[in-house]
Amino acid sequence: MALFPTKTTLPPYLRDEQLRIERLAQEHGLTHFPVSFEMVTYEQMNEIASYGGFPIRYPHWRFGMEYERMSKSHEYGLSRIYELVINNNPAIAYLLEGNSMVDQKLVMAHVYAHVDFFKNNYAFRTTDQGKESETGEPIRKWVDAMANHGSVIRRWMNRIGVEKVETFVDVCLSIENLIDPQKPFQPAKVKRAEPEEGMEEAVVPGLLRVHKDYMRSYINPDEFVESQKRKAEEERERSKRFPAARERDVLGFLVENAPLERWEREVLSILRTEAYYFLPQMQTKIMNEGWATYWHSRLMTERLCEPSEFIDYADRCSGVLATSPNQLNPYKLGVELFRYIEDRWNRGCFGKEWEECSDLEARRHWDRRVGLGQKKIFEVRALYNDITFIDEFLTPDFVAEQKLYTFGYNARNGRWEVETRQFQKVKDRLLTALTNAGSPIIAVEDANHGNRGELLLKHDHQGVDLRIDWARSVLQSLERVWKRPVELHTRLENKGTLLRFDGKEHIQRAMKS
Numbered sequence: 001m002a003l004f005p006t007k008t009t010l011p012p013y014l015r016d017e018q019l020r021i022e023r024l025a026q027e028h029g030l031t032h033f034p035v036s037f038e039m040v041t042y043e044q045m046n047e048i049a050s051y052g053g054f055p056i057r058y059p060h061w062r063f064g065m066e067y068e069r070m071s072k073s074h075e076y077g078l079s080r081i082y083e084l085v086i087n088n089n090p091a092i093a094y095l096l097e098g099n100s101m102v103d104q105k106l107v108m109a110h111v112y113a114h115v116d117f118f119k120n121n122y123a124f125r126t127t128d129q130g131k132e133s134e135t136g137e138p139i140r141k142w143v144d145a146m147a148n149h150g151s152v153i154r155r156w157m158n159r160i161g162v163e164k165v166e167t168f169v170d171v172c173l174s175i176e177n178l179i180d181p182q183k184p185f186q187p188a189k190v191k192r193a194e195p196e197e198g199m200e201e202a203v204v205p206g207l208l209r210v211h212k213d214y215m216r217s218y219i220n221p222d223e224f225v226e227s228q229k230r231k232a233e234e235e236r237e238r239s240k241r242f243p244a245a246r247e248r249d250v251l252g253f254l255v256e257n258a259p260l261e262r263w264e265r266e267v268l269s270i271l272r273t274e275a276y277y278f279l280p281q282m283q284t285k286i287m288n289e290g291w292a293t294y295w296h297s298r299l300m301t302e303r304l305c306e307p308s309e310f311i312d313y314a315d316r317c318s319g320v321l322a323t324s325p326n327q328l329n330p331y332k333l334g335v336e337l338f339r340y341i342e343d344r345w346n347r348g349c350f351g352k353e354w355e356e357c358s359d360l361e362a363r364r365h366w367d368r369r370v371g372l373g374q375k376k377i378f379e380v381r382a383l384y385n386d387i388t389f390i391d392e393f394l395t396p397d398f399v400a401e402q403k404l405y406t407f408g409y410n411a412r413n414g415r416w417e418v419e420t421r422q423f424q425k426v427k428d429r430l431l432t433a434l435t436n437a438g439s440p441i442i443a444v445e446d447a448n449h450g451n452r453g454e455l456l457l458k459h460d461h462q463g464v465d466l467r468i469d470w471a472r473s474v475l476q477s478l479e480r481v482w483k484r485p486v487e488l489h490t491r492l493e494n495k496g497t498l499l500r501f502d503g504k505e506h507i508q509r510a511m512k513s
Contacts, residue, residue, distance in 0.1 A: 008038035014095070018108055024303050025112040029378065030295065032115040033140075034090035037108065041097050045081050046070040048094060052278070053084050054146045058153040058270070059162075060169055083107040087127055087281070089140040091115040102312045105304050106296055113295035117288050120382050123280040126184035142277060149270045156263045168264055172271045174477040177439040178250035179275050181283065241446065246458070248443040250478075251275065257447060258481050268481070282437035283385045290334015291381055293320065297335070326407065326416065328430075333402075337389070340398050341380060342373035386434050394430070396423040432462065440466060442488070455482045459490035466490055468499075468508070475501040 010018065018037055025032070040048065050067035051057045073079045082103060085093040093111040095104055118124050119138075128138040129145070157165045247253045251272040255265060281288070297317065305313050321332045344350060348368025357363055380389065405421045406429045420426070435441075441460040449456035455478065459466060471488065478486045478501075485502035489511065496511035 008040055008044075010037050010039055010095070014039070014104060017101075017105055021105065021108045021112060021299065021304065024299055025109070025116070025295070028295070028298070029374070030112060030116040031119060032091070032112055033088075033119055033137075035085075035111060035115055036090050036092050037111075038092065038094050039097050040094050042074055042081075043071070045084065045094060045096050046074060048084055049081050053086050054143060056147050056150055058150040058169070059157065060166060060173075062173070083111055085111045085114050086143060087118045087124060087140065087277075088142050089138060091118065092143060100312065102305070102309045103316060106300055106313065106316060109296035109299040109304065110292045113292040114288065116295075117284070117291050117381060121280070121284060121287070121385075122383060123283050123385050126280060127277055145277075146274070149274065152270060153267060156267065160263055165263070165267065168267060168480075169271070171477045171480050172268050175251065175474055175481075176271055176275045177437070178442055178474075179252070179272065179279065180248035181279060181436065183249045183252065184276060242448050243444060246443045246445055248441070250442065250444055250457070253444050253447070254478075254481050259483050260481065264481075279437070283387075286330040286334040286337075286386045286434075287381070287384060287389050288334070289331045290336075290338050293331050293335040294338045294377075328433075336402060337393055337398065338377050338380070340401075341393055342377050344373075345376040346371055346373035348372075387431060390427065390430050390434065394427050399423045399426050432464070435462060440464075445489070449487060452484075454485045454487060457486065457488045459488060461491040465492050468492075471499055472501065472506050475499060475506070479503055 014037070018035075022035070046067055048055055049070055050063050057063060070079075070081070074081075080096075082096060082099070083093060085091060091111075091114075093108075093115075095107055099107070125138070127140055127142065129141060130139040131137070132139060153165065153169070243253065251268065254260075255269050255272060258265075258268075260268065300313055300317075301310075321329065321335070323329050323332055346369075347366055348354070348370040349363075349366055354363075354366065357366070380393070384392070399421070400423075403421075404426050406419045406426055407416055408419045409415075410417045441462065442457050443460070444455065445458045446456040448454070457478075471490070475486050475488060485500060488499040490497050490499065498507070498509050498511050500507040
């Protein structure tokens with residue numbers, strides 16, 4: 001895929017609309033990074049989308065495959081990409097050449113809300129690369145960072161060989177979701193100084209202070225001293241484990257400890273950095289799209305649409321918010337839940353009095369006219385992610401109003417059916433799907449398993465069994481990186497199960513619970 005050969009700056013009439021929309025967004029309280037819009041053809045839009053929203057990435061066959069899929073989907077009229085925006089400072093967004101004025105205004109309003117979310121939501125603070133010394137604004141130069149990553153991998157391809165590096169990238173991509181979402185918020189680990197070999201600690205921890213020698217046997221009896229020594233010895237043995245505590249950031253552990261060549265370690269580190277960059281977008285998909293849809297709807301209907309444009313706008317918006325019987329629409333769920341929160345806090349439907357009210361008629365007509373809706377949704381935008389958003393604000397009334405349900409496959413009649421509309425089951429299904437961005441929670445338990453240098457991983461079973469074929473592929477990739485046998489402990493059909501790959505064959509057997 002070639003670099004863009006054409007000029008991508010906005011024409012004057014669209015630049016005027018951009019300035020107008022920016023001013024309106026700020027009047028409504030949105031605070032955002034500077035936004036640079038570029039006009040691209042649909043081929044260029046597909047190219048950028050296939051690169052994950054960036055103009056340039058590292059070379060890999062999957063980007064070409066994704067480009068072909070998007071191009072054919074566009075040519076056959078199956079899908080159309082209206083906008084792309086990059087979490088960067090300044091933010092960079094792309095408009096599709098040939099769109100109508102209604103489309104362009106809608107997209108620009110949508111983009112400004114996205115950039116406000118990027119800047120203010122706490123989850124995206126993990127993508128900060130520092131602070132501007134003068135303004136205090138976060139530094140996010142991710143377009144440059146992705147280009148640099150591409151340059152590094154291209155350099156290694158030239159030196160090592162394309163096929164060898166690309167094959168290792170395949171391995172890394174198959175385990176790129178084995179990261180810890182909490183890692184960026186944790187303080188850096190401080191390594192404790194190891195005692196010199198042969199030296200034992202002179203002081204037994206846990207003993208009570210004694211000022212007179214003749215009182216020693218009374219204050220610290222021999223039995224108590226021995227028990228404290230045993231505890232200290234057990235603690236020293238635990239500290240010798242590697243890692244000392246379960247490590248959920250599997251990629252980070254491999255970068256630091258796997259026996260990799262220099263180029264392998266550098267490639268794995270790059271892909272880990274990019275995985276953490278994209279993580280907040282997975283954690284806030286419903287909120288982010290809901291927030292952008294809420295604001296483009298308000299700006300378009302209240303300030304931007306000409307009378308002759310409302311039908312076209314309604315047509316575009318209905319396409320974005322359309323729901324499917326077998327698929328959750330994050331735009332629809334997000335915007336409706338933001339509107340629901342705004343309505344509740346405008347009417348005062350919160351607090352002790354509201355929670356204790358059991359009169360359905362009174363609750364239906366409840367209106368304290370407190371007008372706190374706008375303040376509340378800005379607070380939610382800043383402090384929540386999808387899981388906490390759903391957990392706190394999804395209510396039985398909302399589920400009934402939006403006609404949400406869970407569905408599953410009925411093997412007896414061979415078709416998909418509605419399972420339940422019960423609030424708690426709908427909420428639990430949503431939260432389960434959103435936990436860890438839908439990926440299994442797997443952590444390093446022991447890097448010297450069986451005293452043989454083997455890698456032991458444990459799966460935190462959340463009620464959903466692993467797919468065996470996928471699990472085996474991941475074990476193969478981990479064995480390629482660790483260069484020693486890899487073992488995974490999980491549960492299948494509610495029974496403890498061991499999965500193991502030693503470089504030659506896969507082993508699966510039951511474990512004692």
